[in-house]
Amino acid sequence: MSIKIFFELVEIKAKTASVLPFLIGLCYSYYHYGQIHLGYVAIYFIAMFIFNMAVDILDNYNDFKNATDVHDYKEKTNVIGRENLSLVMIRWMIISMILFSASLGIWLASQVGWPLLWMGLYCYLVGIFYSSGPRPLSSLPLGEFFSGFTMGMMISLITVYLNASDIFQWQAQELLNIAVIALPNTMWIANLMLANNICDLEEDQNNNRYTLVHYLGKPKALKLFVLLNAIALISIGASVLLGIAPTTVLLSYLIVPFIWKQTNIFLQKQEKLVTFSTAIKILAIGSTVQVLTYFIGIIFVR
Numbered sequence: 001m002s003i004k005i006f007f008e009l010v011e012i013k014a015k016t017a018s019v020l021p022f023l024i025g026l027c028y029s030y031y032h033y034g035q036i037h038l039g040y041v042a043i044y045f046i047a048m049f050i051f052n053m054a055v056d057i058l059d060n061y062n063d064f065k066n067a068t069d070v071h072d073y074k075e076k077t078n079v080i081g082r083e084n085l086s087l088v089m090i091r092w093m094i095i096s097m098i099l100f101s102a103s104l105g106i107w108l109a110s111q112v113g114w115p116l117l118w119m120g121l122y123c124y125l126v127g128i129f130y131s132s133g134p135r136p137l138s139s140l141p142l143g144e145f146f147s148g149f150t151m152g153m154m155i156s157l158i159t160v161y162l163n164a165s166d167i168f169q170w171q172a173q174e175l176l177n178i179a180v181i182a183l184p185n186t187m188w189i190a191n192l193m194l195a196n197n198i199c200d201l202e203e204d205q206n207n208n209r210y211t212l213v214h215y216l217g218k219p220k221a222l223k224l225f226v227l228l229n230a231i232a233l234i235s236i237g238a239s240v241l242l243g244i245a246p247t248t249v250l251l252s253y254l255i256v257p258f259i260w261k262q263t264n265i266f267l268q269k270q271e272k273l274v275t276f277s278t279a280i281k282i283l284a285i286g287s288t289v290q291v292l293t294y295f296i297g298i299i300f301v302r
Contacts, residue, residue, distance in 0.1 A: 001085065008079045009060060009090075010053035013280070017192060018052045020287035021152050021185045025159025027294040028181045032244065033164040040108060040162045047104035048155065054097035055127040059138070061090050062131040066207065098124075112165035119158050126150045139209035143197070148190030156182035177244045183235035184290055187228040188283040194225055195279035199272040222267055229263055229282065236290060246297020252289045259286060 001009075022045060030036050064080040080090060102124065109117035126146050130137045137146050157178050161168055168174070197204065197211040198221050204211055213221045236252050239245035262278040269275050 001083075001089075005079065005083050005085075009057055009085070011056040011060075014056070014192070015049070015052065016280075016284045016287065017151050017185075017189050018048060018155060020283075020291060021155035021182060021189075022048065022159050023291045024181060024185060024287070024294065025156035025178075026163070027291060027298060028156070028178065028244070029160050029163035031246065031294070031298055032177070033160075033167065036163050040112060041159060043104055043108060044158065044162055047101040047108070050097050051101035051124070051127060054094050054101065055130065057090060057097070058094050058128065059131040061087070061094065062136065063207075098128075108162070112162055115170070116158065116161060116165075119154060119161070123150055123154055123158075136209075138193075139204070139211065141210070141212040141215050144190040144193050144212055147193045148186045152184075152186030152189045153179060153182045156185070177242065180235055180239050180242060181244060184232040185283075185287050187232035187235070188279075188286055191225055191228045191232075192279045192283055194221060194228070195266060195270075195276055196272075198222065198225070198270045199276050218270070222270075225266065225279075226263060229259060232286065233259070245294055248297035248300070249290065249293045251293045251296075252286070255285055255289050 007013075022041075026036060026041065060078060060080055064078045079085070080087070102120075105120045105124075106117065109120065126137065127150070130143075130146065137143055157175075160178055194212065197213040198218060201211075201213050201218065205214060216224065233253070233256065236245075236249060240247055240249055259282050262282050266275050266278040
């Protein structure tokens with residue numbers, strides 16, 4: 001297997017969806033608690049990244065196994081069938097990556113506290129059953145929620161907990177603060193799946209996958225796409241008003257014209273190879289700018 005095929009198999013281009021929630025969690029940890037535990041977060045990053053790759057391989061594997069014969073998805077679209085990859089090799093890759101990342105997570109939980117074990121267990125269950133089982137989460141109208149909440153919210157929460165486990169308080173106000181900080185990533189990651197499901201509506205229906213878009217219809221799904229973008233932007237301003245982010249984060253609003261342009265492009269045409277990238281760009285640019293402006297505030301304002 002070439003590096004190029006491996007990167008496609010693990011969907012390396014989509015890894016911003018896990019890296020950026022991690023980075024905003026680091027920023028909040030230092031800004032709010034004044035501490036970062038580099039050793040723990042480095043191990044967590046490795047475990048998180050490897051598990052994320054395993055989940056994406058599992059997604060491709062299950063999509064290949066469950067594809068119907070109505071069209072040529074297996075032979076021409078799915079990377080496993082198109083490149084004639086060994087299913088035995090794919091299964092061993094998935095198992096070994098999950099076990100390795102889980103072992104790192106269990107060790108971390110033994111060091112910082114068992115709440116990490118329960119948070120990690122939730123993430124692993126969602127990741128595995130996202131595309132597995134008789135009714136995968138990704139084939140249900142819950143997919144956007146689970147992808148957005150698990151990657152956007154939980155990754156940030158775990159990152160904060162790792163850095164401040166000795167003083168972290170499981171209080172409603174603290175959880176609300178983290179939720180507001182993580183909300184842009186949560187909305188944009190959910191939008192990534194929503195845009196994917198909008199583009200793949202007919203293909204999903206052919207494969208007996210009835211996503212949120214199937215129940216809403218494309219017109220309402222597109223309105224939801226706009227709404228989630230709006231919530232993401234509003235939450236950025238809310239984080240400053242609540243005092244949980246430096247004022248420099250407001251510079252993120254400089255990219256509103258970019259987000260507006262990409263949103264309009266997607267509203268005009270919903271084609272996977274043509275306009276799905278708009279959702280990827282919104283997530284990548286929006287979340288990156290949030291992290292950068294937060295980091296600048298930590299350096300110059302805190």
